[in-house]
Amino acid sequence: MKDNIVLIGFMGVGKGRTARALAARTGMYAVDCDDLIESMANMKIKAIFETFGEGHFRKLEQSTAKWLEDSVKSTVISSGGGFYKVRNLKKLGKIVYLHADFEEILETIRTDARAEKKIRKRPLLQDLDKAKKLFAERLSYYRQAADIEIAVTGLTAEQVAKEICTALDRKKKKK
Ligand code: S3P
Numbered sequence: 001m002k003d004n005i006v007l008i009g010f011m012g013v014g015k016g017r018t019a020r021a022l023a024a025r026t027g028m029y030a031v032d033c034d035d036l037i038e039s040m041a042n043m044k045i046k047a048i049f050e051t052f053g054e055g056h057f058r059k060l061e062q063s064t065a066k067w068l069e070d071s072v073k074s075t076v077i078s079s080g081g082g083f084y085k086v087r088n089l090k091k092l093g094k095i096v097y098l099h100a101d102f103e104e105i106l107e108t109i110r111t112d113a114r115a116e117k118k119i120r121k122r123p124l125l126q127d128l129d130k131a132k133k134l135f136a137e138r139l140s141y142y143r144q145a146a147d148i149e150i151a152v153t154g155l156t157a158e159q160v161a162k163e164i165c166t167a168l169d170r171k172k173k174k175k
Pocket of ligand 1: 011121
């Protein structure tokens with residue numbers, strides 16, 4: 001087993017900041033799938049969508065998942081909101097779904113000091129009605145893919161990281 005922890009969940013739920021808090025707490029390193037894709041393609045996610053389309057981005061996500069499977073262990077992996085669909089997800093490590101309701105996620109983004117930038121860089125957050133539908137479509141898939149689910153509303157990234165550690169420990173002891 002690779003001992004990775006993979007964070008999945010909808011855009012803006014806090015996968016990146018939680019991954020960093022979890023890394024600081026455990027001494028593991030953290031990597032972010034979208035950052036890996038951006039550096040490998042030498043393009044921003046937004047530009048990849050605009051230039052090559054979403055299908056191409058999904059292929060890059062899949063090849064990143066393969067690279068992670070072959071190359072990474074004992075690492076916290078934060079992923080993009082659609083990464084749960086990669087074929088080898090379960091092979092990457094323990095899957096942790098971070099949950100908040102759609103309206104709560106929007107509220108968190110809107111009240112962030114960098115709200116405008118956070119929305120601008122996410123192609124699938126441009127039309128909020130479509131984003132809401134996407135959230136509803138994905139919810140059960142996130143839950144099916146996950147080993148554990150953490151409700152993040154009202155918690156800091158550090159508190160979420162602590163809950164993840166507790167839940168994973170509990171799961172280990174049950175085995
Ligand atoms: C996407 C989420 C984004 C990014 C891309 C597509 C999605 O990542 O991977 O824009 O399909 O939900 P975040 O979840 O970090 O915003």
